[in-house]
Amino acid sequence: MKKFVNQPSAAVDDYVAGLVGAHREILEWDAENRVLQRREVPPRPKVGLVGGGGSGCEPTHSGFVGYGMLDAAAPGQIFTSPVPNQIVAATRRADSGKGVLHIIKNFTGEVMNFGMAQEILYFEDIDVAQVVVNDDVSIPDDGETAGRRGLGATVLVEKIAGAAAEEGRELSEVLALAQKVVSRSGTFAVGLSSCTPPARGKPVYQLAENEMDLGIGISGEPGRERVPMANAQEIARLMVDEVLSDLAPQEDAELLMLVNGMGATPHHELYLLAGELAAAAEAGGTRVTRQLVGNFVTSLDQAGAAVTFLELDQELTGLWDAPVQTAALRWGR
Amino acid sequence: MKKFVNQPSAAVDDYVAGLVGAHREILEWDAENRVLQRREVPPRPKVGLVGGGGSGCEPTHSGFVGYGMLDAAAPGQIFTSPVPNQIVAATRRADSGKGVLHIIKNFTGEVMNFGMAQEILYFEDIDVAQVVVNDDVSIPDDGETAGRRGLGATVLVEKIAGAAAEEGRELSEVLALAQKVVSRSGTFAVGLSSCTPPARGKPVYQLAENEMDLGIGISGEPGRERVPMANAQEIARLMVDEVLSDLAPQEDAELLMLVNGMGATPHHELYLLAGELAAAAEAGGTRVTRQLVGNFVTSLDQAGAAVTFLELDQELTGLWDAPVQTAALRWGR
Amino acid sequence: MKMMTDKNLTKTDLEGWILDFAGQIIEQHLVLSDLDAASGDADHGSNMERGMSALLKSVPDWDEVATPGEFLKEVGLHIVSSVGGSSGALYGTIFLRMARAVGDAPSINAGLLSDAFEAAAQGVAERGKVKQGDKTMFDALAPSVQALKAKLTEKKSLSEALASAAAAAEAGRDATFDMVARKGKSSYARENSRGFIDPGATSVAMLIRSAARTLG
């Protein structure tokens, strides 16, 4: 294993220290409760947004804490969802009287630990709502699995719900928007390598030099099927087909496209792929009117990429364009 | 080789297509001249900024074209500097009557091709100045080599000179600022892997599982020496020592720190390393008052990281903080 | 070896059980993570190891803890707040439900222990929305509880009953080899999850084997 890491068991703490040090104007780390939170409490009450999940998927959620997105994040250990105590503390921090939205990626551990946190929070005077993000179209919706994973749509939910909260909307409206984003999003991911969790010190699995892994998630588990490597255009067509055949957007729909690297995929390859993905989507009649390209929902040092499409409408587009200032996403401020 | 790529020979074109498609509001590709340029011509004359270099180092320079940084960029083939014709065309495009600054990373090919472009431009009515960025402290300044390479300081030069140009300053002032940034910057890079140029299809060289490569550049050539892998704190101390012993900032200096990934190094590791780098720098008495962490001056899919320190003063800090809106760097707008 | 009877387990007995289990986990955690690597995310061992190491450090300080119920609750809270992931919630649930079942009894007899294990299995089923055959820890836990109950109903000694429970857990663990996962991260691999033993079933089999070794 070759990584910039000290003690593997301290990987999350050491990362958070670096992140907070680099973004002091935005972030603060509550070490006791293990909560990453906005330095500045919002000037007037707003709906609070809390994200949480296993670490190793950065900048999700840590890099999205700040103006226009999350109020607090609860980072778990690598690939391990946070514990209920963290989620409870993050919720208390995020609450300014208008309630708190929990943004949960649909992974068993995350769902169960947020669930336990909600049992605890039941006894407190905080309105808590939850949205479960499950945009991964690679998992069939047949009840035979833990269900579709929460992948790239998480960023879109946090951005759009965050903008709505910043506007002062009520918890019910923010929740409805978050659910709308989930229901109008789909993601498909392709892995070109496995990844190496620091505590493990070796890759989770091996992919042959001529193989790619279709339908991967974000914590290193193997994907749906291994197929021979193809070129960018072929891969893009396959990915677009997987998402759009499931999402079935209106003809002529305006789409937001998130092209997401899994951690080790360089800028050059991601944008090259983005060009092919946009072309493939537009060949089907839709229009890609917003794009975000980069490593946003990652799986440590895995090579690979995912595409997320969100069927936009005027409201969603406006909230997407609204200002944001976090470690990993910034515009308009 | 597993990459998102079509024909290796089309890697640059396909990348540019994706980049421009994702950032239509900022960028435009002059396919005939192979120049990437700002879509909007500045409303009033300003000093033009042109960057150019081998591709594979993205987002340098392509991702830095836009408000507050470059007016045009000339991307060469992978690891191959652009040809003079491209540089000439980029210069013509960037000129709005106040002259053009060429930002050249000190690599033989880049210096020679910009040199040939200047011989051609000599006959045109455009003031051309050039700054040669050579911040790589891993190369001894003993005349026995091609000289210090231009690495992370390129981003700082482009940002700071770009902000000065945007303010309406004259070419001589913009040049002086660029030179000031170069003279107050130093960079040291560490590789954890080699990289794979698409046309080559295999890694440039091999690093053993327990080795790291000290003093690497940005086009895959082997570094100064291979040493056993160490932990993040040890690596950070070594890197900081290399740069600060060369740069010799004033005691109590305020430093800007750029922590730059080589392409395949994930957010988690970069920020973790950034924390250790800042701690090591501050242990020496300086203060790290600005940070930028991410993959900015890369070497395809190489794993590794570089640190650049710039000794700030009030003027440089102000120009650094000024608004910027490019594909890869954005704040204040 | 133990001087107590079969029937009345104290907090100290339970402590012996948990310390033994913690030792096993710490020793075997790489194996557990490797099992999780086959179709999951390769962290079951490191998750459990982190929790058990923290527990070992903290147990000596639990001065207030006197009753078996208090001890089990403390273990559960400790796991919930240090392990995370699916196993944190599930193992936490196991011990918290056992604690609830034994209440403030000063010691636990065989019947109460059996009830406690049954409550634990019930808790896992609820928290995980899981049933037998889904290829999870429940496939080790459920048959072991059935075996324990059956042996005690047959008036066998606790020692014998626990040995039978451990064997049932291990058989349940081994039976996961041929199953296709329907819950947890392994379920994403669908057909490809077949041909591997479930890591959570493996650690639960260790838990019951530990119980047989220390409480029987």
Place this chain on the structure above:
Amino acid sequence: MKMMTDKNLTKTDLEGWILDFAGQIIEQHLVLSDLDAASGDADHGSNMERGMSALLKSVPDWDEVATPGEFLKEVGLHIVSSVGGSSGALYGTIFLRMARAVGDAPSINAGLLSDAFEAAAQGVAERGKVKQGDKTMFDALAPSVQALKAKLTEKKSLSEALASAAAAAEAGRDATFDMVARKGKSSYARENSRGFIDPGATSVAMLIRSAARTLG
């Protein structure tokens, strides 16, 4: 085989040379990139291959090009505008300086060819700020020009002189093996650049060997 005399090379002869060289490069480009991988950036072969493939495609359309000088200039401009990198500027300089040296002469005799090569070497020295021993293409080019001149001064045939030049270029190429690079990307490797043959010296030796084969 050729029906011309030693002394008067036409544009067609030069075309034969360049097409031969281009063919060699295209055949050997992986070897050249591998040499560049040892201490450089592994692209010398692909750079040259790109330029030579483009050249091969474009040469048939150079209808206007009549004199040797025009041909050499066209080759130079073509390389400058298609290769990039160090070798683009340097090979471009080689041909542009040769073109300058031959001027508008309708054909080139041995003396003029030798002057043209000397101008080329001079051009590389200036553009690259390079001297012999720096472990670059100049270590193949400079001795080959010296050999060419020396043989012609000794009144040897152009054929013999070019053969000697090619041998000198190859010896110069091989001599780079033991050198430490002081120019170009390999220079960053310092001591570690020793023990490898310089890729640019290798392609230049191919250029001169081609000249010996086609012009001699």
